[in-house]
Amino acid sequence: MNRYALFLGCTTPTQVIQYELSSRWVCKHLGIELVDIDDFVCCGINQINLSQEAGLMLAAMNLAHAEAKELDILTLCAACTGALAEAVESLKDQETRDRVNRKLQTIGLKYNGRTKVKHISRVLYEDVGIDRIKIKIKRDLSKFRVAPHYGCHYLKPESAFEGFDDPDNPKTLHQLISATGAFPVQYETLNLCCGGKSFPISKEPAFYLVQKKLDNIMGKKIDCMVVQCQTCYLMYSDQQKVINGRFKKQYNVPVLLYPQLLGIALGGDPINDLGLNSNTVSLNSLLAKGEINKQL
Amino acid sequence: MKQDNSQSEPIRISKLDPKFKSEVMKHKDAQGLNACFACGTCTAGCPVHEIFPEYDPRKLAKMVKLGMRKEVLSIPYIWYCVTCHNCEQRCPQNVKFFNILNVLKNMAAKEGYAPSPWVEQTQQIMQTGIVFPKDEELAKKRESFFLPVLKSDCKKAKKLIELAGLDKIKAKKQS
Ligand code: SF4
Numbered sequence: 001m002n003r004y005a006l007f008l009g010c011t012t013p014t015q016v017i018q019y020e021l022s023s024r025w026v027c028k029h030l031g032i033e034l035v036d037i038d039d040f041v042c043c044g045i046n047q048i049n050l051s052q053e054a055g056l057m058l059a060a061m062n063l064a065h066a067e068a069k070e071l072d073i074l075t076l077c078a079a080c081t082g083a084l085a086e087a088v089e090s091l092k093d094q095e096t097r098d099r100v101n102r103k104l105q106t107i108g109l110k111y112n113g114r115t116k117v118k119h120i121s122r123v124l125y126e127d128v129g130i131d132r133i134k135i136k137i138k139r140d141l142s143k144f145r146v147a148p149h150y151g152c153h154y155l156k157p158e159s160a161f162e163g164f165d166d167p168d169n170p171k172t173l174h175q176l177i178s179a180t181g182a183f184p185v186q187y188e189t190l191n192l193c194c195g196g197k198s199f200p201i202s203k204e205p206a207f208y209l210v211q212k213k214l215d216n217i218m219g220k221k222i223d224c225m226v227v228q229c230q231t232c233y234l235m236y237s238d239q240q241k242v243i244n245g246r247f248k249k250q251y252n253v254p255v256l257l258y259p260q261l262l263g264i265a266l267g268g269d270p271i272n273d274l275g276l277n278s279n280t281v282s283l284n285s286l287l288a289k290g291e292i293n294k295q296l
Numbered sequence: 297m298k299q300d301n302s303q304s305e306p307i308r309i310s311k312l313d314p315k316f317k318s319e320v321m322k323h324k325d326a327q328g329l330n331a332c333f334a335c336g337t338c339t340a341g342c343p344v345h346e347i348f349p350e351y352d353p354r355k356l357a358k359m360v361k362l363g364m365r366k367e368v369l370s371i372p373y374i375w376y377c378v379t380c381h382n383c384e385q386r387c388p389q390n391v392k393f394f395n396i397l398n399v400l401k402n403m404a405a406k407e408g409y410a411p412s413p414w415v416e417q418t419q420q421i422m423q424t425g426i427v428f429p430k431d432e433e434l435a436k437k438r439e440s441f442f443l444p445v446l447k448s449d450c451k452k453a454k455k456l457i458e459l460a461g462l463d464k465i466k467a468k469k470q471s
């Protein structure tokens with residue numbers, strides 16, 4: 001089945017629109033049909049901090065809406081992926097499901113436990129497949145050295161992901177980057193968190209963690225970093241600029257969302273299809289290296 | 297790295313709450329707490345501990361077991377967790393510290409320690425269904441990318457938030 005309910009979450013469709021744009025373009029190009037659901041709300045992940053029950057109910061509401069349309073969910077944000085997949089797991093328990101359904105009933109909904117949740121990268125990996133992606137590549141990105149960043153909730157909690165990839169030694173994003181022709185660079189702080197989830201509470205963890213990773217990858221002669229979550233993107237790209245100003249640093253690491261990298265390789269228009277001109281750290285030198293004739 | 301001064305206060309038995317541990321462990325996700333043998337693997341892999349040594353998952357688990365209710369619930373650092381799941385991923389005893397922490401945060405929120413950003417996000421969801429406003433500017437921006445109008449069912453979300461009692465949680469007053 002290559003038809004999914006598109007779960008945009010909160011931040012992508014409001015703050016990192018180029019992620020939505022490039023994801024829609026890549027999916028269309030590779031035959032994945034995305035259905036917009038007008039009833040979706042926040043996945044509930046931050047509400048878990050104050051009330052796990054409220055977080056679970058918001059997630060369940062979204063799962064129920066997708067189920068009513070007989071669709072599985074495709075997510076863009078790693079955190080939405082983790083929150084919704086964890087809810088699917090919790091709601092396998094009959095007692096929990098009954099309790100949640102009693103509340104969902106009051107808003108005319110019911111969740112029967114049938115919805116699956118997959119991140120866009122997982123859909124590309126499992127439904128399209130590395131070999132089929134490779135056949136469609138139009139531009140030569142073999143000069144790009146890319147540092148992958150997975151995002152914690154893409155694979156954790158591990159119990160919610162049915163053995164898809166290994167959170168301690170992940171490989172799928174490396175393979176997806178290879179499929180575009182670019183070279184995925186291995187580095188020591190690969191699994192280090194971006195710090196984005198507590199950024200509204202305190203900026204310090206993210207400022208520290210972002211610098212630790214950027215210091216590591218800058219030493220690896222990379223051309224760009226590739227992320228698969230808008231929060232990770234905001235931390236490494238937008239906050240990279242803030243860190244440069246505040247701590248007098250000179251980081252200059254272009255950051256792309258994975259569908260943007262794939263979209264370049266598939267021959268998409270850098271601006272109209274992929275929104276590369278919206279990225280905070282300029283991608284002009286990257287495009288020049290790939291001999292892509294476009295000024296952003 | 298900053299100095300860890302958190303050991304300086306003596307523990308007073310008269311101030312301990314013997315029921316605290318069982319109250320925490322009532323929650324399904326926190327039931328593994330008894331299996332913790334204080335190895336410190338969680339602490340060693342915690343990025344927040346790396347920055348703030350006072351924030352220490354192993355020690356928090358111990359404090360819960362001892363019944364240090366007020367101390368645990370009032371620690372500002374519990375809200376700094378970056379939700380990386382390292383602690384539970386690496387625990388040899390399968391203790392879900394991350395989930396225990398969520399139980400603790402939920403209790404702290406009820407007792408008046410909720411940080412205002414999370415309370416404000418909840419209020420925003422009740423209005424727009426997401427944690428951001430949907431204004432004219434956003435509509436124009438999305439239109440310029442030829443993207444559909446952003447919709448969500450905030451009424452149903454609001455109702456669920458009320459049913460869970462989340463609307464009653466007030467933000468901690470700034471001191
Ligand atoms: S890793 Fe597990 S067993 Fe070890 S101190 Fe942490 S919670 Fe306890």
Ligand code: SF4
Nearest residue numbers: 342377378380381383
């Ligand atoms: S999930 Fe939170 S407590 Fe656990 S290791 Fe990560 S930052 Fe530390």
